[in-house]
Amino acid sequence: MKVIFKVSLVTLLLGTVNLTASKVVATVNGKTITQQDVNEFVIASIPGATFDHLNEVQKKSVIKQMIERKLFLENAKEVHIEKNPEFIEALKKVRENLMLDYWMKEKVEEIVISEKDAKAYYKKHSRKFNRAASVKVRHILLATKAEAVGIIRQLEKSKNLKEKFIELAKEKSTGPSSVNGGELDWFVQEQMVPEFSDEAFRLKKGTITKEPVKTQFGYHVIYLEDKKKKGVIPFEKVKSDIVKALRVEQFKSKLDKLSKKLKKTADISVK
Secondary structure: OOOOOOOOHHHHHHOOOOOOOOOEEEEEOOEEEEHHHHHHHHHHHOOOOOHHHOOHHHHHHHHHHHHHHHHHHHHHHHOOHHHOHHHHHHHHHHHHHHHHHHHHHHHHHHOOOOHHHHHHHHHHOHHHHEEOOEEEEEEEEEOOHHHHHHHHHHHHHOOOHHHHHHHHHHHHOOOHHHHHOOEOOOEEHHHOOHHHHHHHHHOOOOOEOOOOEEEOOEEEEEEEEEEEOOEEOOHHHHHHHHHHHHHHHHHHHHHHHHHHHHHHHOOOOOO
16 A cells, blocks of 8 residues: 655644644654544545555555654755755745735635524525535445355354444445445435435335345445435534635635735736
8 A cells, every 4th residue: 555645734723733742652762653644644545544544564564664764854854955056956845835824814814604694504504514415434345246245245244233333345346435444425326326325215214235235336335334314414514614715705804904905015017
C-alpha cells in the first residue's frame, strides 16, 4: 500500500486534534512516533480512513513510512537543506499562504449568525431540506460468484456479524473501500447501479444479502448499517450547516467590500 507524504492544510486549520497523551508506537534516535501521529498521517493521506481501519500489513507499512520520514527529515537537517535558496523561497510562499489562510479563518469566525437568520434561511430554502430515503452500507467486492458465496457462508456462521464483515472486507474485498472495512458513504437509490441499490434498500438493518449481488464491477456481499426514511430534515440537524453557508455568503460580501476599499489607496500597476 502506497501512502503519499501529504498533509491537508484544511485538516490542520479546521480539523479537531486530540492533544491528550498518545501511545508511543516507535522511536527514532530518541524521538517518538505516537499513535496520534500515525492516525493523523493516515487521515491526511487516505481520505475517509483511520489507522484502526487498516489491516495489520497496512499498519506495519504506515509505521515503516513514518520511521523513514523521520530519518529522511533528520538527514535533510544534517545537510542544512534550510539554507538552499529554493527552499527559502518556497518557505516564504508557504508562510504567506498560511498567513492568508489564518487571516481568512479569523475573518469568517468573526461573523455571527443569529438564530433568526438561520431559521429564515431554513424556511426560504425548505426544498433543500427534503431528504430522500437513504442507506449506509458496507460491501465486499469479489471477482467470482463462488468467492462471494463462500464469504456469505462464513458470515452466516459468525456470532458477531458486523465485526466479521469488517474483518473479511479488509482481507478479501477487491474494492477501494476495503481499507475502511467496506464502508461506503450514505447514498440514495439513484446514486448506485440499480442492482446494488435495489438489494441495499431491501435489506433490514444489521443483515446481509443472502445471495451475491452481480454488477458490472463484480460480485458484492452487502451489509446494511443503517437506513433513513424519506422526510424533512429537522432544523436542529442542519443548523450548523446553515450557519456555515451564511458565514461564507457574508464573508464573500465582506471580502468584496474590503477589496474595493484597499484598491482605492493602493498603488497598482498592471502591465
